Amino acid sequence: MASFSFLPAISASSTALTRVVFPARPTLQLKRRFAVRSSYAEAGTRDDYSSAPIDVVADVKNERVVVLGGSGFVGSAICKAAVSKGIEVISLSRSGRPTYPSSWVDQVTWVSGDVFYVNWDEVLVGATAVVSTLGGFGSDEQMKRINGEGNVVAVNAAKEYGIPKFILISVHDYNLPPFLLSSGYFTGKRKAESEVLSKYPNSGVVLRPAFIYGKRRVDGFEIPLDLVGEPAERILRALENFTKPLNSLPASDLLLAPPVSVDDVALAVINAIKDDDEFGIFTIDQIKEAAQKVRA
Structure with missing residues (x-):
């Protein structure tokens, strides 16, 4: 039902970690000294050559993004889009x-x-943004731990290391009644959202897509979810003026919420990384708009 059944789940078991050490360099300051020589050859004026050093300081932002769950369906699309930029x-x-x-x-x-x-020293040092795609299904307790606690741990680690931006891939609420939103999946996601918006009130980004489609790899096979998702998105967007009166009905978005391309989600993340004025919760339509900004 939700879009994150394809996202990598995080278990409570310890996993060996490859040691990777990065120099801290979120911003480089390049300082250059150079001389300027002036020459005047006007009538009655003696040629005068002089030089004086001028200090120029340039701030160059080097973007380094940590993607949590980067080998999963959505995470790999984000990694690919980021590399391309x-x-x-x-x-x-x-x-x-x-x-x-x-x-x-x-x-x-x-x-x-x-x-x-994880030893965050080996991952977060020098990063300028963290993107979390963590999420999964299971028992209520498992979903609260994966969707909620795992993301809360990541948000607090990012804040502690001074990472300026945190982007969370969450989920659309589908107009579900409160008793369904109380499941571990949604309560975990909303807990994670709350932590992002609390710790990063002016730079935290929460994306709430509906069903995410694209080509998903599973055990060496490619599942073309776009064969269903892309036509469904086009049809629902073409009919949205007629279906708007139904949007207030409980759970109506299970049928009426347009699917979202995994590429649109990835580009919306890129937009959030590059634009410091972007923060807050992004709806399905706003994700689409943000992706278009990057494509333009």
Whole structure:
């Protein structure tokens, strides 16, 4: 039902971590000294050559993004989009590096680890943003731990390390009645959202897509979810003026909420990374708009 059944779940078991050490460099200051020589050859004026050093300080922002769950369906799309935009990417997930060959895969630093046990020194130092795709299904307790507690741990770690931006992939509420929203899946997601918006009131971003479609790899096979999701999105958007009166009905969005392309989610993340004025909760339509800004 929700869009994150494809996202990597984080277990409570400890996982070996590949040691990766990065120099801290979220911002480089380049200082250059150079001389300026002036020459005057006007009538009655003696040529005068002089030089004086001028200090120029340039701030260059080097984007380094940590993607939690970067080897999963949504996470890998985010990593790929970030690499295509020249952003340095570190992925943290239990499975580590994907097994399929691709040129963008070689440009990501893959770290195998568990968000509950990782040594954050080896992941967060020097990062300018953290993107979390953590989520999954299971028992109520498992979903609260994966969707909620795992993300809360990550948000607090990012805040402690001074990371300026945190982006969370959450989920649309589908107009569900309160008793259904009290399930572990949604309560975990909303707990994570609350932590992001509390710790990052002016820079935290929460994306709430509905069903996410695209080409998903599972055990070496590619599942073309776009064959269903893309036509459904087009049809629902074409009919939205007629279906709006139904939007107030409980659970209506289970049928009426347009699916979201995994590429749109990834580009909306890129937009949030690059635009410091972007923060808060993004609805399905706002995710689409944010993606269009990057495509433009």
